[in-house]
Amino acid sequence: MAPSIVLVSWMVLGLVMATSTTQVEAARAFFVFGDSLVDNGNNNFLATTARADSPPYGIDTPSRRATGRFSNGKNIPDFISDALGSEPTLPYLSPELKGDRLLVGANFASAGIGILNDTGVQFINIIRMYKQLKYFQQYQTRLADLVGYEEAQRIVNDALVLITVGGNDFVNNYYLVPFSPRSRQFSLPDYVRYLISEYRKLLMRLYDLGARKVLVTGTGPMGCVPAELAMRSPSGQCVTELQRAAALYNPQLVQMINELNSQYGANIFIAANTEQKTNDFITNPTAYGFTTSKVACCGQGPYNGLGLCTMLSNLCPNRDEYAFWDPFHPSERANGIIVDMILSGSSNYMSPMNLSSLLALDSNTRT
Secondary structure (H helix, E strand, O other): OOOOOOOOOOOOOOOOOOOOOOOOOOOOOEEEEEOOOOOOOHHHHOOOOOOOOOOOOOOOOOOOOOOOOOOOOOOHHHHHHHHHOOOOOOEOOOOOOOHHHHHHEEEOOOOOOOOOOOOOHHHOOOOOHHHHHHHHHHHHHHHHHHHOHHHHHHHHHHOEEEEEOOOHHHHHHHOOOOOOHHHHHOOHHHHHHHHHHHHHHHHHHHHHOOOOOEEEEOOOOHHHOHHHHHHHOOOOOOOHHHHHHHHHHHHHHHHHHHHHHHHHOOOOEEEEOOHHHHHHHHHOHHHHOOOEOOOOOEEEOHHHOEOOOOOOOEEOOOHHHEOEOOOOOEOHHHHHHHHHHHHHOOOOOEEOOOHHHHHHHHHHHHO
């Protein structure tokens, strides 16, 4: 993958094992939108440098092959699928996504993208958010051809939707180069407000397309990932300006989601507000079962934070001891911890409720 794909929304609630232990009784489709944190292989079908299709990516999968996930194994959507008791969603661009596989849902995510269309321009051929939403429309037409229009609508309305986007708008746009076009156009507070306003439009479009249960993740510790430490912080301290960006962005995201829920008169959107756990996780990784939260398992240079994760990279022998798999992305074990937080986290972390509560409430409403 290119060296500036950012980690977003990865903070954890507590010390648990990599396999998400909470399971939800729910027979529903699952749709995924966003960036490299949740891309499970769409970029494999595109001519782009933002790819995770070669070893050692996927080293801890059953096949030990790279799947297009930016992980040593499972990513966040995989653990959510486990909790739903369903098979993982296929990439929308996969030729295997047809017939009954459409009933499981689809993953539209694409590494490198952001809220804004000009984010990730260096990766050239990626599926920007407007295109992901167009693909969602196409998917619904294909689903209606399979099961009929009314049943397709029911499936989409009952489905769980995950959207993870926003971090690249800082690392791959505003802070990509000194005096970037966006940083000249906006002060940081104004840029955050602009991102939130554009994100609101995306979420409203998802609602218009039938989404009624949408999990929205915030940005994680952008200034603390190994890549940023290697490039901007020789002392190993989290990069102050990127941390400030996260601190401005995440509360406004939660506020915007609460406003949308009020507008629609229902808890359509739930926010995974993970930024508040950042300091504890970074300063005391052993409390969460890791030996380090600074050094990536796979990489090179300071903190293994430079360049790509390739066969020539340094590779740690025990991925479970590392919070980061590569310079930007969490390890499989960290992904499992994230999902346990999403499923069972208190109101300090999930607003207005955690995912288990939302799905249980929905099940009670339907019975």
